Amino acid sequence: MKAVYINELGGTDVLTHGDRPEPEISPGEVLLRVHASALNHLDLNLRASNCRRFPHILGCDLAGEVVQISPDAGTDLKVGDRVLVDNRVKCGGINLCEHCASGNDQWCARQQRIGVDRDGGHADYVVAPAINAYTIPDAMPFTEAAALPIAAHTAWHCLITQAQLQPWDDVLVQAAGSGVGSMGIQIAKMMGCRVITTAGSDWKLDEAKKLGADAVINYRETASISQAVREMTDGKGVDVVFDCVGADVWEENMLCLKPQGRLVITGVTSGSRSSIDLSILQGRPLHLIGSGGRSRRSMADVMKMVNQGALHGIVGRTFPMAGVAEAHQAMHDRDFFGKLVIEH
Ligand SMILES: [Zn+2]
Incomplete structure (x- = not known):
């Protein structure tokens, strides 16, 4: 599949638009065909100095379509559903850390972030726990949906x-x-x-x-x-x-x-x-x-308001997958309003 990834730290020239293996789903996960992904300041920090895994596919915000569901996922999601993804992956099933067990998943001790600790959404496909995928309104463009989750x-x-x-x-x-x-x-x-x-x-x-x-x-x-x-x-x-x-x-x-x-x-x-x-x-x-981690409960509240039409993703500019380097420069220059979104 096509993806935008980095093999080393550096400037925008280390962003590579090339081929990466398609991801495979693990228990509890869904495979998504990504249609849009958005940038965060975090991406610039990862690229320049903070990334600890290589090669790494960037992209913490994404929206797309469910194409495969793990048989044990225990989800109401169906193949073809249009979703956006909460990028914070926390404990699942019955094996919970003390924070998740006490209903404070925002402090999950095993937390991993899609796009940071796992491959992200600047790719044709991405895997995510089913619990992290939230359906979006039928009429909402994927570009708008990708602008929503982290912001x-x-x-x-x-x-x-x-x-x-x-x-x-x-x-x-x-x-x-x-x-x-x-x-x-x-x-x-x-x-x-x-x-x-x-x-x-x-x-x-x-x-x-x-x-x-x-x-x-x-x-x-x-x-x-x-x-x-x-x-x-x-x-x-x-x-x-x-x-x-x-x-x-x-x-x-x-x-x-x-x-x-x-x-x-x-x-x-x-x-x-x-x-x-x-x-x-x-x-x-x-x-x-202070701010810190965010809970599944507050994400569910956000998505309720999104699906009621009360909150909208603000798309400042869009770029093609091959234009991620240009998008990183635009993020650095800050001459936009809302989010910078990659259309796949
Ligand atoms: Zn946990």
């Missing part, structure tokens, strides 16, 4: 599970144009919140408004995000900040919050090291919330 699940986990978003919350979503940012806007609006969001260009802010953002900040033209946020909230600040940017905005995030405000962080694309002015926390009771 939607991460934003849901951070905002609903971790920050426990309430309809009366004012929310600042950093980086409207990112995958998780664009999903964060949708989820916060779905909950009935007022949403303020940031981006570095006006066309991205226009896209954010189309998703429902109530107020927007072009951070390149604003001296202080926190001051702009305070002006938009009668001087009060917001209840929740959802951030995937990291070090560059860490202190500004804290200054945007009301007393008892919640800052939930999921990404560090601008860097992970930051010094904190601890006097901010001395003077203001804030909750700093």
Whole structure:
């Protein structure tokens, strides 16, 4: 089969579009014909420095069609079903780690990720546990479905599970144009919140408004995000900040919050090291919330909303399989809104 894989670490030139053996299903798994797969910042890190298995097929987000089902899979899925895949593979059957046994599969000790620890979705075919495949609406294009899993699940986990978003919350979503940012806007609006969001260009802010953002900040033209946020909230600040940017905005995030405000962080694309002015926390009771693993239960909740038409995958640009290197460059340059998707 055709696939995009790497044999060594390096720049975009190590991405090889070539032949790899077709995968075979193990007990409990399904074989999928992949129709679309999406990029994440993680792919760039894997390619450049973090991959530990070679040759490795990249692609953590994917959507496709079920073509074979293991006889013991115990699933309602049928051959021909259109699905997307949660890439986190956890304990199955009766052999559970202590976290899975106690209903906390988000902390599964044996967790493996499709596209990281196992071959990913930039390929004609991929195998996944049946429990990781979720059916999608009949009318949803595979490209839109591939844009959903990691971005939607991460934003849901951070905002609903971790920050426990309430309809009366004012929310600042950093980086409207990112995958998780664009999903964060949708989820916060779905909950009935007022949403303020940031981006570095006006066309991205226009896209954010189309998703429902109530107020927007072009951070390149604003001296202080926190001051702009305070002006938009009668001087009060917001209840929740959802951030995937990291070090560059860490202190500004804290200054945007009301007393008892919640800052939930999921990404560090601008860097992970930051010094904190601890006097901010001395003077203001804030909750700093991490992200971490995501549960099957929250993925099921996400898919319920997807199948009700309440959440949509945002496809920023599409590329052919032979264009994965170009897609990696586009991800690096960040001149897109939503997700970069590979059409198979
Ligand atoms: Zn487990």
